[in-house]
Amino acid sequence: MNSAKNAPKPAKLTPNLGLKHRNSFGLDSKAELAYEITSADQLPALMKELGDKKLAWRVLGGGSNVILPESLPGATLLINILGQELIQSDDSNSWLSVGAGVNWHELVSWALEHNLPGLENLALIPGTVGAAPIQNIGAYGLEVGEYIDSIEAFDSAAHAFVTLPKEACQFAYRDSYFKQNPNRFIVTKVVFKIPKAWQARLQYADLAKQFAESNSSPSAKQIFDAVCTIRSNKLPDPKVIGNAGSFFQNPIVPSEQCEQLSKKFPNLVSYPDTPGMCKLAAGWLIDQCGFKGKRVGPVGVYENQALVLVNHGGGTSTDILNLAKSIREEVLKKFGVQLEIEPNIL
Ligand code: EPU
Secondary structure (H helix, E strand, C coil): CHHHHHCCCCCEEEEEEECHHHCCCCCCCEEEEEEEECCHHHHHHHHHHHHHCCCCEEEECCCCCEECCCEEEEEEEEECCCCEEEEEECCCEEEEEEECCCEHHHHHHHHHHCCCCCCHHHCCCCCECCCCCCCCCEECCEEHHHHEEEEEEEECCCCEEEEEEHHHHCCECCECHHHHCCCCEEEEEEEEEEECCCCCCCCCHHHHHHHCCCCCCCCHHHHHHHHHHHHHHHCCCCCCCEEEEECECCCEEEHHHHHHHHHHCCCCCEEECCCCEEEECHHHHHHHCCCCCCEECCEEECCCCCCEEEECCCCCHHHHHHHHHHHHHHHHHHHCCCCCECCEEC
8 A cells, every 4th residue: 555655656658759859959859658747766666667568768857958850759757857956065165966857957046046156167058957967067167067066867778866076977078978878877866966155157259258347256146147148149049949058079189180180271270188188179270161051951050159050950970970971971071070969870
């Protein structure tokens, strides 16, 4: 009796769910079986059922970093686990526990309002909290991994919940242990550790420029506002023009190759990376190949930022991947550099 009473409500199933409004590229896609997960404890029974039926599955968070095909067979898990809570605090840090389905930007705003500054450089990044650690979202001199304490996830290989401390998450540039092990973990909760000693992070040139004329150091709220302004000017709003943010990673190449390239292309944009390596601005490489603002049927390259591919309406994953292919070929031909696609191709 008791166990039945305490059993979690099963995940809500919607067959043939249209996903056009659940992916920022605005691609027409249908999920054969869409399950809405509102609580982590729905996962063990659901994952057992999918395993027993040998059904393929994947997770869809905010849909802001995916390229969806016209149809997604098997199960698509829509993670809608909400809630954020300050769970611990000492003299130096605050620990914040957040459900994987919480909207990322709303969390950044909430943290600021609750006097927990630190995440403001990552304002306005689309997507959910659960998706943020997978590709280790980063912008304006900050990556989310830096602020993560641990991650709770359902490990489908072990059929059990696991808590991975930050060190186990192997965060790197747009990379993590989760990304390296696709379709294994379902992130349910992220615990952030936010230092109480806050310091403005202004090393990113565009951001520093905003405050160059002011004598005093900006507040976290002022940085938040500035990041929102910079992003809105440079990146297309997915509600207006379908896109998935940066479409390629900034390639990391040996410093020697970088030096040779800068001799040939004196305006090359590059940044020092780990010793012996340097990071090239993929947007610059693509721009130099003449793709900025170019349109190919219903898809194209954004006019203000060549690293962003856009869906002007009615484009399919094939249209986008064909355009990506010609960009990769041209960049390889002109610069000898391989670009890697950033969003997940489902
Ligand atoms: N550039 C061009 N032409 C372009 C685009 C860029 O010449 O069309 C040059 C810029 O002038 C600049 C350099 O390339 O000198 C870098 O451009 P930008 O500052 O716009 O940053 P990014 O390297 O293109 C990265 C992230 C963004 C993040 C910004 C700010 C990646 C793949 N992208 O872009 O992240 O917001 O830095 O930190 O690392 C995302 O991942 O979806 C994303 C938007």
